[in-house]
Amino acid sequence: MSKKRCPRGIINSTFKRIENNSLKKINLIWLEACGCSGNIIALLDADTPDVPYFLTQMVNMTYNNSIMGAEGERAFEKFLETLDTEFILIVEGAVTSRDNGLYNIVAEYNGKPISGAEAITLAAGKAKYVLAVGTCASYGGISAAKPNPSLSKSIPDFLTTKVIRIPGCPANPHWVISTIAHLISYGLPELDSDGRPLFLYEETIHTNCSRRSFFDKKIFATKLGDKECMFNLGCRGPITRSDCALRKWNDRVNWPVEDNTPCIGCVNKGFPDEMEKFINL
Known part of the structure; x- marks a missing residue:
């Protein structure tokens, strides 16, 4: 199918x-x-x-x-x-x-x-x-x-x-x-x-991320809580394949990025050792 x-x-x-x-x-x-x-x-x-x-x-x-x-x-x-x-x-x-x-x-x-x-x-x-x-x-x-x-x-x-x-x-x-x-x-x-x-796991989180437009324009957050793309803060969305950005959690209430938390790549092989540091400050 x-x-x-x-x-x-x-x-x-x-x-x-x-x-x-x-x-x-x-x-x-x-x-x-x-x-x-x-x-x-x-x-x-x-x-x-x-x-x-x-x-x-x-x-x-x-x-x-x-x-x-x-x-x-x-x-x-x-x-x-x-x-x-x-x-x-x-x-x-x-x-x-x-x-x-x-x-x-x-x-x-x-x-x-x-x-x-x-x-x-x-x-x-x-x-x-x-x-x-x-x-x-x-x-x-x-x-x-x-x-x-x-x-x-x-x-x-x-x-x-x-x-x-x-x-x-x-x-x-x-x-x-x-x-x-x-x-x-x-x-x-x-x-x-x-x-x-x-x-479930074909597209990256980055593909459908609600902050993707900021990434495309190279506008990046400088600290947690900023509304821009968190790539420079350690977000693993570009290398993480899952539908979190679409599926969300708790019956589509929210997901980490919308809660101002970078993706930590938890679905990836090598998590947590190869995904650290989760946040670059």
Whole structure:
């Protein structure tokens, strides 16, 4: 399908086709590995569709470390039961590889601690699709930043199976929902060389930035709070590919540049180490 298809249109058409019984909801495992849980928190802030609608009308979230009702071994049993069904695996957070993943334990089952690395390996081998959500899962991110004492690594570096990257710190919930909708309705989206959906990550933030006219006229801000282009203050918009300037956050209320904050390139490979300094003063 065309990489130009509108994410909102993908979401709406998928909901409609599920409602008309021409498509079925799919099971979803959302594993939180080594990270801050920022992506599942961002998902809870989603709107149009909101989380209750997403979780009841598009997917059956059978397992998540933070928001599922079951606890302890019963929670992990739900995880194991899902492995025998058709499901999508989402992983947020990097994988800790030091000491056999000891520094990220996601469950205890039959007296044995289950590491994030073990759970990811189990699920990825049976999942229909695997999504690395957030920059830590996609590229290692803050979890794998220097000096990286836990030897954390990205999901694509950890697994040998195909992984769709949805980077962001955190990932915009609409990026996640529209990608899942695409997988349900149309299958695998067209991906860039990094494994990111082109309908989300093709154009740079700079392309659609509300301050682009200042850049074109070489009018630059000299301090934070100025209304002009923040390129000279360290903005990473020209080298960062995502639709933040169009999608915005909190149901299109705002985004960093309109809040007088330079883009820090959080969706990029190498964030944060290769994106510093975020602000040049």
